[in-house]
Amino acid sequence: MLRVDRVSVRRGGAPLLQEISLTLSSGRTLAVVGESGAGKSTLIGAILGLVPCASGHVTWAAAPVSDCQPALVMQEPRSAFNPRMSLRQSVVEPLAARRQPLDSDRLARLCRGLELSPGLLDQRPSEVSVGQAQRIGILRALIAAPPLVLFDEPLSALDAVTQRQTARLMAELQCEEGFAALIVTHDLGFATAYANEIAVLRTGRIEEVSDAKSFVARPKSAYGRTLRDAAIALGALERVA
Ligand SMILES: Nc1ncnc2c1ncn2[C@@H]1O[C@H](COP(=O)(O)OP(=O)(O)O)[C@@H](O)[C@H]1O
Ligand SMILES: [Mg+2]
Structure with a gap:
């Protein structure tokens, strides 16, 4: 299990991530969604140990994440x-x-x-x-x-048809192989279609973590609702009753 425990990252005194806590089990997909500049790529860097944490820590199976040789799909x-x-x-x-x-x-x-x-x-x-x-x-x-794969905006350069096909292949392989997938993306439509859970990141803070289906139906946070409604208005997300 990936465990991100109260991770904070600062750059030149300014907080980029504040007390981020998340967990992700094998075979599951967690999507961290947020607007550009929210800190998504910084979070991936902190998980991989490429960005130093001011406090908190990150483990995979109670050991340093690097021990499991995670894979990264770069933005x-x-x-x-x-x-x-x-x-x-x-x-x-x-x-x-x-x-x-x-x-x-x-x-x-x-x-x-x-x-x-x-x-x-x-x-x-x-x-x-x-x-x-x-x-x-x-x-x-x-x-x-690999047991853990981190995806930073993995499908942003693909057209809609190739996006769907690539997402389907990733889901198929994940079913067979049981790797844990952490996806960071601004694309809520993709995130809710593909992930089990949604974490909403806003200016370095987690606003909510919700099951993907219940997030679409009923976001817990006001900001989550704003993101969901914007995605519906854009046609990127189906409205559900
Ligand atoms: N090398 C850097 N130097 C200074 N600020 C940075 C640097 N990289 C990112 N930032 C700032 O950190 C914040 C989070 O960036 P980032 O993690 O890239 O966000 P996202 O991936 O969600 O778009 C932004 O405000 C960005 O301007
Ligand atoms: Mg980014």
């Missing part, structure tokens, strides 16, 4: 890859880190599900589209079947 897909390496070399890196052999059936299945033609992996990051790079980032994150 800026192209900058996630070494420009001098082929995409294939980047994709198999997590296997080398875990001393796992390449399962070519798994690679082929992931490529099919992500609509990536295998030849694409022989190209350099600069030669593929942003949407392709984003899907290759997901491929690299999932190739070694």
Whole structure:
């Protein structure tokens, strides 16, 4: 289980995250939703130990998170890859880190599900589209079947059809493999369709944590209601009775 326990992050005296507490079990998906600048990417950085916490701590199975070698799908897909390496070399890196052999059936299945033609992996990051790079980032994150995957705006560069298909593949794999997924996104429609639970982040604070279905029907916080109503008005979320 991922446990984020009263984590605060400051930058130059200003609080970026304040007393964040969250838990996430294997096989479950938690979506942290919030507007741009709310602190979502900072939270991922704090969980991975890339951003120092002023107080609080983060554990996976009561040990440091780095012990479980979590995977990260980055917000800026192209900058996630070494420009001098082929995409294939980047994709198999997590296997080398875990001393796992390449399962070519798994690679082929992931490529099919992500609509990536295998030849694409022989190209350099600069030669593929942003949407392709984003899907290759997901491929690299999932190739070694990690127990914890963190997604930072994972589908932002994809069109609606590819988004749905990619989300379906991720859900399928998660069912089979039972990894825990933490997604940070401003897209409430995607978050409520895909996640079990929704945590609402606003300027560094958690306003509420709710079951996804009950969040859509009845947000607990005033700010959660504002976000939900805005998503309904945009057509990004179905109104439920
Ligand atoms: N390197 C940085 N230096 C100073 N402020 C930063 C830096 N990175 C992020 N911030 C600030 O921290 C806050 C949270 O940013 P971020 O975690 O990127 O939000 P989100 O991912 O939700 O858009 C924002 O107000 C942003 O301006
Ligand atoms: Mg961000």
